[in-house]
Each structure stands twice: as structure tokens, then as C-alpha cells.
Amino acid sequence: MSHGRLSRCIRLLSLLQSRRGYRAAELAHELEVCRRTVYRDLRLLEEAGIAPRFDRRRAGYVVQTASRAKALPLVDDELIALLLAAHTSPLVSGYCFGSLVRQASKELLTQCPPQLREETTRLLNSLVVQPSASFRARGEEVIWCEIIRALRQERQLRISYPSPVDPTQLSLVTVAPRHLVASPEGWYLVGLCAPDNELRRFDLRRVQGVQTISDYAVRC
Numbered sequence: 711m712s713h714g715r716l717s718r719c720i721r722l723l724s725l726l727q728s729r730r731g732y733r734a735a736e737l738a739h740e741l742e743v744c745r746r747t748v749y750r751d752l753r754l755l756e757e758a759g760i761a762p763r764f765d766r767r768r769a770g771y772v773v774q775t776a777s778r779a780k781a782l783p784l785v786d787d788e789l790i791a792l793l794l795a796a797h798t799s800p801l802v803s804g805y806c807f808g809s810l811v812r813q814a815s816k817e818l819l820t821q822c823p824p825q826l827r828e829e830t831t832r833l834l835n836s837l838v839v840q841p842s843a844s845f846r847a848r849g850e851e852v853i854w855c856e857i858i859r860a861l862r863q864e865r866q867l868r869i870s871y872p873s874p875v876d877p878t879q880l881s882l883v884t885v886a887p888r889h890l891v892a893s894p895e896g897w898y899l900v901g902l903c904a905p906d907n908e909l910r911r912f913d914l915r916r917v918q919g920v921q922t923i924s925d926y927a928v929r930c
Contacts, residue, residue: 715751718741718743718751719751719754719755721740721741722737722741722748722751722752722755723755723760723773725737725740726755726762726771726772726773727772727773730768730770731764731765731767731768731769731770731771731772732770732771732772733769733770733771734748734749734771736770737771752771755773760773761773786826789818789822789826789830790830790833790862792818793815793818793819793830793834794833794834794837794858796811796814796815797815797834797837797839798837798839798892799811815834819831829862830862832861832862832864833858833861833862836861836887836888836889836890837889837890837891837892838889838890838891838892839891839892853914853917853919853920854890854897854914856920856921856922857887857890857899857914857920858890859922860887860922861887861890863922865922865923865924866884866885866886866887866904866922866923867884867885867886867887867899867901867920867921867922867923868882868883868884868885868920868921868923869882869883869884869885869899869912869917869919869920870882870917870918870919870920871883871912871916871917871918872916872918880918883903883904883910883912884903884904884923885899885901885902885903885904885910885912886901886902886903886904886907887899887900887901888900888901888902888909889901895913896913896914896915897914897915898911898912898913898914899911899912899914899917900912
């Protein structure tokens with residue numbers, strides 16, 4: 711759909727949701743198109759599940775504000791971003807919305823292809839969010855996103871991090887990520903470090919660089 715037609719359909723929907731009814735000729739005048747174009751746009755709205763109708767009492771076309779459009783298909787990254795936002799939202803731990811958020815996430819997952827559903831479920835299970843956590847990566851968005859990608863693809867990370875022996879020196883650590891945790895102090899990564907599979911915690915505020923590498927992170 712072209713940008714022009716999309717804008718026109720949004721304007722058409724706004725007119726139809728007003729309190730008065732519009733005849734086809736009036737809609738054509740408001741939208742500055744011919745009546746044939748109006749009828750085509752009305753059919754497009756109907757295909758989208760909005761179902762405009764001719765109201766005899768108002769002598770014109772209307773659409774009820776309660777009409778619901780069909781859900782638009784989402785690309786994989788859009789779906790994952792939506793589920794990540796729901797999973798890390800304070801609403802999840804809330805009394806009113808927690809069950810609704812979880813149910814909505816569950817329904818979205820059931821509509822995914824099997825491979826994407828398995829991949830996304832694994833990613834969500836890798837996130838641990840405490841109720842009082844800060845839900846922003848505090849300026850470390852690039853690092854946060856790279857860790858998310860590694861968790862999703864089950865890949866290892868190469869992290870540039872202050873040395874435990876001399877904090878003024880940076881060391882390169884190969885990590886098989888296990889959890890990305892949001893705590894009151896901020897975000898941190900928990901993973902198994904090569905070559906001894908030592909479990910370590912990395913404060914994202916101290917990470918100087920991160921890179922996903924091709925080696926798979928073996929699940930223990």
C-alpha cells in the first residue's frame with residue numbers, strides 16, 4: 711500500500727468514526743478523490759476487519775468505534791522485541807496486568823512457527839528480571855542488544871572487561887552466556903567462562919566491548 715493511500719484510509723476511518731454519517735459523495739469531497747476510489751477504500755477497510763456499514767438513520771456510512779482490525783503480521787524481530795518488552799516490563803509483576811501480559815505473550819508464541827517459538831521461548835527463559843529492577847541498560851544499549859543476540863542464537867561472547875587481578879587493565883574473556891539479569895543496581899550478565907567453565911557475573915556498566923563469536927554455547 712502506498713503512503714498516500716494509507717494516509718487517505720486513516721482519514722477515511724476517522725470520518726467514519728465521527729457521530730454523523732457520510733454519503734459516498736461527501737467522502738469523495740472530503741478526501742478529494744472520486745466516488746469509485748471511495749468505494750475501493752471502503753472495501754479495503756472491510757478486508758482489514760473494520761466493516762464500514764451504511765446507516766439508514768444517519769443516511770450515510772459509519773463504522774463503530776468498537777470495530778477491531780485484524781492483527782497485522784509481524785516480522786520475527788518485531789515479535790521478539792514485543793515479547794522482550796512484555797517480559798521485562800514492570801507490569802509483569804503487577805497485580806492487575808501481570809496475568810494479562812503473560813497470557814498475551816503466550817498467545818503470540820502459539821501463533822509462531824515452531825522454530826521461532828522454540829528460539830523465542832529459550833530467549834525469554836534466559837532473562838531474569840527482579841521486581842525492583844531498573845529496566846534500562848543505562849546507556850549500554852549496544853552491549854545489551856549484542857548479548858540478547860548471543861542468547862537467542864546460543865552463541866558465545868568475547869567480552870572486554872577489567873581484569874580481576876588489575877582493574878586498570880582490560881582482559882578478553884570468552885563467555886557462554888546463561889542469563890541477562892536486571893537488578894536494582896543495573897544489568898549484569900551471568901555466564902560460563904572458557905576454558906574452565908567458571909560461572910562469572912559481569913556488570914554491564916563495566917563492560918568495555920562485546921562481540922558475538924561463531925562458536926556455539928554448549929548447554930550444560
